């Protein structure tokens with residue numbers, strides 16, 4: 001297969017999650033009794049909190065003007081420093097922020113009426129000042145401010161300590177959906193999502209499997225396991241998705257040679273690139289979710305051994321990489337070291353046309 005190199009890199013792709021123009025409408029309701037399997041209590045996204053606060057419309061307008069002025073003052077300075085968001089993106093985020101916080105946000109500021117009128121909100125006005133300062137001054141990702149990210153047709157809870165799922169990773173679910181649509185055995189089998197983070201892939205795949213199919217999502221990070229557990233419960237998939245804490249293959253010893261499928265979007269950024277990432281990513285997202293060692297390949301090579309060891313005959317695997325060079329290196333490694341067990345290797349491009357995923361089957 002002929003592969004072409006592009007000048008895209010991981011940080012440009014990461015930035016794409018901050019320029020998501022189409023934010024789907026969300027109508028899910030809150031279940032406050034959800035708890036994770038660990039002692040960590042996941043944060044409830046703002047849009048799911050009850051509207052127990054009220055503030056005068058005038059005070060909300062004052063906050064909105066303050067927040068908008070700060071957003072405008074940023075101009076393109078973040079773009080110039082590290083390809084961060086400009087004021088247009090920040091103003092769009094401010095609009096989404098209000099939609100999540102204010103119960104009846106439609107035509108809120110266009111109303112002619114009483115400025116003393118009370119507005120019902122899901123966060124205190126003081127918290128709004130604090131959160132918007134964190135967004136601008138600390139460059140805290142917008143998704144951590146509101147506590148969620150829209151991914152496929154899901155709205156997943158996220159918080160500091162858990163990677164914000166990226167749009168390109170959605171394609172792994174599509175690849176799995178395609179494979180299981182042609183193979184009933186794989187559709188009814190047990191799948192694993194190693195390094196599940198927010199549980200995005202585990203949930204996406206859980207929904208495309210048939211009645212008997214199950215997913216095991218695992219992660220080294222207890223915060224990730226707790227947040228994934230919260231998301232699994234919100235989508236009522238507890239019977240289909242099991243979460244386990246531990247390093248890569250270690251929590252799945254009982255599944256050796258039994259998995260129908262194995263997917264992973266592991267950490268794959270070369271260590272030396274972490275300090276130059278966009279501040280939202282490099283300063284706030286967990287290093288354990290990003291850093292793939294000297295050349296970014298540490299986890300990916302380990303996962304090849306995982307596919308060899310864990311998959312049953314005919315089982316499918318899909319791995320996300322940093323793109324292009326890593327895809328080629330991974331395929332070369334499999335051809336040289338795993339040709340007795342892994343076959344039908346293919347490289348797939350992401351939405352931007354970058355060779356991003358390596359897929360294949362166990363013989």
Ligand SMILES: C[S@@+](CC[C@H](N)C(=O)[O-])C[C@H]1O[C@@H](n2cnc3c(N)ncnc32)[C@H](O)[C@@H]1O
Nearest residue numbers: 165195196197219220221247248265266267289
């Ligand atoms: C790039 S993030 C992907 C998260 C999620 N799958 C997604 O696509 O949004 C990589 C994940 O691998 C986890 N991880 C890192 N090292 C690990 C290890 N040794 N064992 C298991 N998980 C690990 C991180 O905690 C993180 O959640």
